[in-house]
Amino acid sequence: MKSLKAKLLPIILFIVLGVRASAQMQTFGLQEVRLTAGNFKNAGEVDRKYILALNPDRLLAPYLIDAGLPVRSNRYGNWESIGLDGHIGGHYLSALSMMYASTGDAELKRRLDYMVGELARCQEKNGNGYVGGIPQGKVFWERIRKGDIDGSSFGLNNTWVPLYNIHKLFAGLHDAWQYTGNQQARTVLIGLGNWFNDLIEPLSQDQIQQVLRTEHGGMNEVFADLYVLTRDKKFLDAAQKLSHKAILEPLLLKQDRLTGLHANTQIPKVIGFEKTALLTGNKAWSEAARYFWYNVSHTRSVAFGGNSVREHFNPVNDFGQMIKSNQGPETCNSYNMLRLTRALFLDNNDVSYLDYYERTLYNHILSSQHPEKGGFVYFTPIRPNHYRVYSQPETSMWCCVGSGIENHAKYGELIYSHSSEDIFVNLFIPSVLNWKDKGVQLTQKTDFPYKNETEIVLSLKKAKTFTFNIRRPEWAESFEIFVNGKIQAIESKPSSYIPLHRKWKTGDTISIRFKTTTRLEYLPDKSNWAAFVHGPIVLAAKTSVKNLDGLFADDSRMGHEAGGRLYPLNEAHALVGKPSSYVSRLDPSGPLQFRLDSLTLQPFFEIHEARYQMYFQTYSPEEYQARKAALKQEEAAALALESRTLDKVNCGEQQPEVDHLYRGEKSVSGSDEGLFWRMTRSYIAYQFRNKNQEGKWMEISVLDNLKPDAIKVEINGGPADIILSADKMIRIKIEGMEVIDLKITALNGSVSPRFHQIRILKN
Ligand SMILES: [Zn+2]
Incomplete structure (x- = not known):
């Protein structure tokens, strides 16, 4: 594809003007593809x-x-x-x-x-x-x-x-x-x-950048689109003005400063950088978009393609929070990552982008909808033995419902693509393509991923010469192509297109066969957590159908979170022994099914209404004994705290704050070493629920040393009854209150300490 890429840059202007150059990769319209x-x-x-x-x-x-x-x-x-x-x-x-x-x-x-x-x-x-x-x-x-x-x-x-x-x-x-x-x-x-x-x-550049500090989807992208629609230069200028510099500038310097940022806020901005770059010919912005995509897809994503914990990018060298949290990767992030991937694939004519696209399509997007009852998933936890909940049309109006109704409406967008004359087969999904302009129709029949073969039959208005390009995915081994039953002797390597150039006629049949194997993929932080991946399919095991609280979400504020009991991590199934034995002990028991000790692994996208395990900890026998004891202690302390907690907010995290009616002025938030915080030079306020008045006190934990005179703490409009004010903890009596409005004010214009977590606790 190198020569194709080299050809691309000079022709960008032609694309801008609506003249597609011959080699430029394009999508088919959704109406041209039927599943x-x-x-x-x-x-x-x-x-x-x-x-x-x-x-x-x-x-x-x-x-x-x-x-x-x-x-x-x-x-x-x-x-x-x-x-x-x-x-x-x-x-x-x-x-x-x-x-x-x-x-x-x-x-x-x-x-x-x-x-x-x-x-x-x-x-x-x-x-x-x-x-x-x-x-x-x-x-x-x-x-x-x-x-x-x-x-x-x-x-x-x-x-x-x-x-x-x-x-x-x-x-x-x-x-x-x-x-x-x-x-x-x-x-x-x-x-x-x-x-x-x-x-x-009327706003200055600085004022616009101030506006852009707040999540704004892809406002720069829509103005790039408006420019393509109208050719009115002011819209292209707006697309540039609406590009958030605080995110763009580090990317231009090839610096990944994403840790701690709200993940889905950033991805659409980068789609806008890419679209604007293509229209202005700004190679640096395009490079920045590619750099972002590479880092998110290769160092910040888990096996099924998703990223983020509690909606934020975690440190690349520590996925520990994601393993522990019931708020794993958010579906919107993958929706936007696939939109970015599609743009980069088309703009760069680079087939390797499709490896991430395919992985995320099968394992995150497809899995994020209940396949019989309908309903969309918000968080997909990788915490072993946890589960996911589904939206309902009357009750759930989350972001992931909005992106969810779109996700499953456009599966035809990249199964095939084309240049001016040639066809590219990208995905092995049963479908009919009708390229009316060229009088070409093709029918793809396949049971992939359950069977490792696909067949494409052509129907043409008249015989014609062009190139059929078949994608060989990175995971495909022993890749063989037959035309009308005759094997084609073509060398190929993973992540490439295999060109079939000839005069094609109606009835011509292309058959493709390949082999898949199962691999163990470790988390990007190189810890000992790993998932089994077969071809592009992530495997997981159903572990329980109990305690699926809130499985079909009601209209409560946290209805999108699987809030049921967390099962102890030290009880999760672990892989113990020599690393080489982990895959070899899998015992095939059906199409894409494997027995693993007492568990059965199957495609993750098949698992619904159940607790599951996708990630497994790997140990030598000695490591296993030592770790198990330590984990048990840690986990017991954490679970004890959670079981005493009636309500909590993690300060500085978007959704928890929204759910607790956060208000504030002159306040900033951030995260250090995976710990979120919020500080203020004026005030911050939250509302808590003390269900059945079971809670006896509120605990406010801070990351800096507290100076008691520097802040004022109020509960329900009056002074708080503070019973303990230690270095990093304030404890307040809240007995007998059902709804608790907390307001913390920084006194005398000082800066408050960084507040980390606020909990309502039982005894
Ligand atoms: Zn969402």
């Missing part, structure tokens, strides 16, 4: 039902309310009525558009057109191009326009990620235009773009 069988087709069907179960009028309500128009139905609850009002509506436009393109279901198109029409009505009523669901939107945006900006990582002027929210609408309108040609969506989108551009016009 025909298998797990991905099933996932699409299940998702389609979920999409249809959502009520467009309820999703539109926040937009109508903000425009002062009567609603047809009440807005949804959960995240749709506590600040992120309208975000699912934006995702819904994208999901309807892609699912319609993928299936041709007319009801989806009808709903999409209806939604776009209603949004146009809101825009018209607002009168200035604005349309949005953000509560008190007009007041909020007016403050921004005046340069009155107080932003932290997830709150801007005490509103929950408003730019993240409106980004979903921008993207949804763009998708409605791109996938279905809805002209009205294009008009509303351009109006919205003009409005936003005017809004930020």
Whole structure:
């Protein structure tokens, strides 16, 4: 592919101008690919039902309310009525558009057109191009326009990620235009773009960067898209202005400063860097995007492709927190990593990007939806013997529902790709490709990953000469290609395309056979935790179906977290013996099934409604005895503390803070050595629940030495009853209180210590 890459750079301008050069890799439209069988087709069907179960009028309500128009139905609850009002509506436009393109279901198109029409009505009523669901939107945006900006990582002027929210609408309108040609969506989108551009016009570069400190999705990406749509240079300028320098600059210097950052906040910014770079010819920005992608996919991701713990990037040399947490990788992160991977694959013509894409598609994305009942997963813990919970259409309005309804609507996007004349077969997924422009149709039949073969049959309007490029994945061994039954003597190496150049005619059949093996993949921190991977498929074992509390989420604030009992880590199954024996002791017991001692390993994507083990600790027999004793002690202390805890917040972590109604001024948060914190020069406040008033005290732990005179602690508006104030701990009596509003004020303009964790404890 080297020569292809070398050819790419001079032709970028042609791509910008809409003239595709011959070698440039392009995707097929979703409407050109139909899935025909298998797990991905099933996932699409299940998702389609979920999409249809959502009520467009309820999703539109926040937009109508903000425009002062009567609603047809009440807005949804959960995240749709506590600040992120309208975000699912934006995702819904994208999901309807892609699912319609993928299936041709007319009801989806009808709903999409209806939604776009209603949004146009809101825009018209607002009168200035604005349309949005953000509560008190007009007041909020007016403050921004005046340069009155107080932003932290997830709150801007005490509103929950408003730019993240409106980004979903921008993207949804763009998708409605791109996938279905809805002209009205294009008009509303351009109006919205003009409005936003005017809004930020009076702001200085510094003020815009201040706005960008708060999570804002891919605002730079949508303005790059707007430029492609309109060729209006001001949108390209906006894409550059809306690129967050605090993230971009270290990447330009090839520095990974991601540890401790909220992961899903950063990934869409980088998609925007890449898209903007392609349009401006800025190679340094493109390099920065590739550097970010490489680091996240190779040093920050676990076997199934996901990253982050409690939504944040962990230290690359320590995945310990992720092993312990019930909040493992978030599905949105992989949704965005696949969007970045797709962009880099297309822009660089580099097939090796597809190894990560395929791995994450099978093991994270596919696994993140219940395959029969529907519902989307937020966190996928790697903690042994934990489980995952599923959203429900009426109760759950999380980010991962928004990205979830999109994820399963676009499985056709990269099974095949093409250049001006040639076809590339990227994934082994049963499907039909209909390349109408060229009069080429092909049918792929396969039971992969259950069988290591696939067959492609061609149908052409007339015989024609072109190259069929078959991807040989990095994991495929003994790769053999047959054309009409005759083996092709072509040398190939893993992670490459194998070209088949000839005159093709109807009925020509390409058969591909290969071998897969099972490997043990260690965590990137090189600790002794490892997962079994067979070909591209991550294996795991069902370990229990007990204590699956909250399996189908209600509308509670933490409904997306699998909050059931944590099983002790020292009781997890471990691999003990010589390293070479770990894989060799697997005993095949069915298609992609292996017995491992008392467990049965199977594809992780098959495991639902169960506790599971994906990662195993590996030990020599001596190490095992010593470690087991130490772990038992540690774990007992941690579990004892958790069992005494009725409520807690990890200060500085996005979701826990949102869930405890965080408010504050002049406050910053961060993390050191994996410990999160928040400090303030003014005040911070949280609300806690003391269920049934079982809690006797509140403990506030800090990372710095406390100076008792420097802060004021208040409970429910009055002075706190402090019974202990030690070096790094404050203990407060809270007996008899059900709801506890905590406010900590830094006195005399001083800086508070870094608050780490606040717990409500029983005796
Ligand atoms: Zn999410």
